[in-house]
Amino acid sequence: MAENEWQDVKSLVLYFSLTGNTEHAAEQIQEIVGGDMQRIVPINPYPDDFNDYMRVAKHEMELQLFPPVATTIPDLQKYDVIFIGYPTWWSEPPRIIDSVFDKFEFAGKKIIVFSTSSGTPFEATQPHIKQLIEDDQALMIAGFRCDGDSENIKNQLAAVHLTY
Numbered sequence: 001m002a003e004n005e006w007q008d009v010k011s012l013v014l015y016f017s018l019t020g021n022t023e024h025a026a027e028q029i030q031e032i033v034g035g036d037m038q039r040i041v042p043i044n045p046y047p048d049d050f051n052d053y054m055r056v057a058k059h060e061m062e063l064q065l066f067p068p069v070a071t072t073i074p075d076l077q078k079y080d081v082i083f084i085g086y087p088t089w090w091s092e093p094p095r096i097i098d099s100v101f102d103k104f105e106f107a108g109k110k111i112i113v114f115s116t117s118s119g120t121p122f123e124a125t126q127p128h129i130k131q132l133i134e135d136d137q138a139l140m141i142a143g144f145r146c147d148g149d150s151e152n153i154k155n156q157l158a159a160v161h162l163t164y
């Protein structure tokens with residue numbers, strides 16, 4: 001879709017970010033598509049120390065926990081498209097993304113997924129996120145990895161077709 005066409009779409013850029021990379025990607029996306037942006041905030045903050053948050057994250061993954069989400073979305077129904085962004089954790093979306101699908105009702109929404117990682121491609125996390133989206137009866141219309149390069153994001157968004 002051309003950049004000016006995004007302005008006619010009511011978008012929400014919803015993202016989780018622990019160390020800032022996904023937040024940066026979310027900002028770059030919102031700059032192009034406009035709309036609202038909302039950070040996914042856990043009720044129990046992750047520790048600051050690298051080893052400590054790795055341990056907490058590993059525990060969540062191993063036990064397939066649903067870390068509770070503090071974020072609220074005032075009027076989810078007003079959005080046509082919801083972007084969902086997350087860092088890649090051991091080739092999966094972080095468990096808080098499962099919590100997000102538990103908490104919010106995305107049925108009938110068009111969803112565009114973006115991941116960040118230090119190298120793992122989007123495709124690694126695709127089966128899990130696709131299942132969450134399908135289980136919620138929403139439509140995944142695109143998915144891509146943001147590598148920090150704004151040209152890459154522009155190209156990915158240009159390749160999206162909203163008529164599905």
Ligand SMILES: Cc1cc2nc3c(=O)[nH]c(=O)nc-3n(C[C@H](O)[C@H](O)[C@H](O)COP(=O)(O)O)c2cc1C
Nearest residue numbers: 017018019020021022087088090091117118119120
């Ligand atoms: C718990 C944990 C697991 C990670 N696992 C992977 C991985 O499997 N593959 C990868 O390429 N990067 C991995 N990373 C790196 C992050 O995906 C990458 O730094 C991401 O951009 C961080 O996003 P954020 O700054 O928004 O939190 C991992 C990072 C953490 C904290």
